[in-house]
Amino acid sequence: MPKPFHKLREQLLRAGVAPRHVRRYLGELADHLADLRTEEVGAGRSAADAESAALARLGSMDDLAKEMIKQRHFQSWCARAPWAMFGLAPALFLAAAWVVALFILWSGWKIFLPGAETPFGTGHFRLFDLANIYFQFGKAIYFFAPILVGWGMVVLAIRQRMQAVWPAVGLILIAVIGGASEVHAGRTAVPGGFGHIRMDFVLAPSVQGGYPYGLVHAAILLSFMVAPYVVWRLQQAVSRSA
């Protein structure tokens, strides 16, 4: 990609233009520039003169950026509604993943442990038993869902060159929800022995001196989620200073 287009891309993304629109725009501009260059060379200019004449005919980078930025329907959802993309949507994705994880727990309980009081404590299964794989798959979804949702937000933030505020809000929100969550299951809670699974959200125990497991878990989740974003910001800072 020619250097002016690299700057234009950054300008458009930072202004909130959706990456797919930016990609298409720059692709067409690059083709157009190639056509202009060919035309100018055909008119007898040297390669260097043809390049600068072609760039001048294409328009100034500021004008090219301005025309794209002023059309609101090219704006990404991250720019239009960051509260939804970094607040509501991640929470809904996390909830959906947990519904799947809890369904796996409940169905595994019904299928593999029909008489057990709870589905937890499946230590009597061998490593490669279908039951163990089934339960561990559900557990993996439950524990990794907050991290995957967080990484999704990080990818969105990086693609859109976003400032840190909204991604930080979203990551903290998901880390707190993920860290505070607890799953409880019992058969006796519901008449008929159908089995009952519920989720609680506890950041710190109410008893004095209790271990704040939820807070620690949230901090661990946050550090995993935020790591790629921090690396990207550092890379940006290094490339700007170079």
Added chain:
Amino acid sequence: MKAKETNPNFMNGVPELLILRLLQQEEMYGYEIVQAIRNRTDAVIAIGEGVVYPVLHGLEQDGALRSRRKMVSGRSRIYYSVTAAGSRRLANLSQTWNNLATAIQTMLAGDQHAKAIS
């Protein structure tokens, strides 16, 4: 040679009108559209050539244009053509433009007439 760009204050809606008119006749890609505008207006209307793409994308987003990718001489081009909604939009824009042009022409002729009789 860099052509002098047309005063942007007089250009509101004009690229859209010209693009729809050109594409109603045949499908074209961006570079062709700009050259066609330059040639058919004797370079009276000249815009930064890259500025045509946000207009094309906007019209496509509104459903006035459709695009398709085509390989021509080993290069991938995006060709644009007018949809039925685009034809209706062109008719409306042309009507508005003709009314405006007539009104301005009348106004200018009126001023000349007033000078001539004073």
